[in-house]
Amino acid sequence: MRQRVMTLLVVFTAGCVSKQALTDRLVSAAQPAHLPLVVACWEKQIETDGFQSDYTASLDFTVEKKTSRILRARTRSVEPDDAQGRALAACVEEALARTTLPREADAEGPGFVMASDVEVRGYRIAFVGPKAETRERAAERQAHVLLGPRADRCQGLYQYAPPRDAATLSAELSERERKVDATASGDRDQHARELQKTYDTQLELRERLRLDAAHPDVPLPSQKRLLEAMQQVEQDARRTGALIRCEPPLSRR
Structure with a gap:
């Protein structure tokens, strides 16, 4: 992945922690899985208006000390600056005002907590469509986080392009399946969310195995094993998919 230089001003009082290290920690924690209300703003717009354009919003906010609540979110700019973009920005401000970042790492990624308030200036969120070319356009805008619509959840909602490596995905899938079992007799909405995440991971793993098997340097015996594993994951995804309709x-060939 090409390294990108992004301007993000972080004002804080935090001992010996460097500003760059703090910025990296914040960007890692403030990702889509930890911003569900912000994701919902984009989903709502997609469902209401359809996909018209990709947007990039630049925001200022404060991460409260010890609690990691996001306070005083304000939009600096939104591109393109049209009626839909302004409505999206207003929704995002309200969503961030109701968001608290996890203080410890969880299955979705690292946490974030500081002993002092962290003032953030110019945090860029790119709202992109489901096609690869829209993600490429958003990447050129140097956003800190990409959010994509979930209007077609059956296509798989994983946000990694290309998919992550098979070992990482296999480990994540085991954890997803454990959570599905743990929520089976509990809250139905939570169980449905865990099923969706499992389905997403299965489709991402299927694509990873397909790409690995198609590599020209892979010997035929290894290619055969990869394709067999891909077929097994395909069957598992169909079973999970049936549970979430x-x-x-x-799979692409």
Whole structure:
């Protein structure tokens, strides 16, 4: 992945922690899985208006000391600056005002907590469509985080392009399946969310295995094993998909 230089001003009092290290920690923690209300703003717009354009919002906010609540969120700019963009920005401000970052790492990524308030200036969120070319355009805008619409959840909602490595995905899938089992007799909404996450990971792993098997340097015996593993994951995704009323999309050849 090409390294990008992004301007993000972080004002804080935090001992010997460097500003760059703090910025990296914040960007790692403030990702889509930890910003569900912000993601919901984009989903709502997609469902209401359809995909019209990709947007990039630049925001200022404060991360409260010890609690990691996001306070005083304000939009600096939104591109393009049209009626839909301004409505999206207003929704994002309200969503951030109701957001608290996790203080400790969880299954979705690292946490973030500081002993002093952290003032953030110019945090850029790119709201992009489901196609690869829209993500590439957003990447050129140097956003700190990409959010994509979940209007077609049956296509798989994973946000990594290309997919992560098979070992990472296999470990994550085991954890997802454990959570599905743990929530089976509890809250139905939580169980449905865990099923969706499991389905997403299965489709991402299927794509990773397909890409690995298609590599020209992979010997035939290894290619055969990869394709067999891909077929098994495909079957698992179909079983999970049936539980959330989804038919997995056809795998690319």
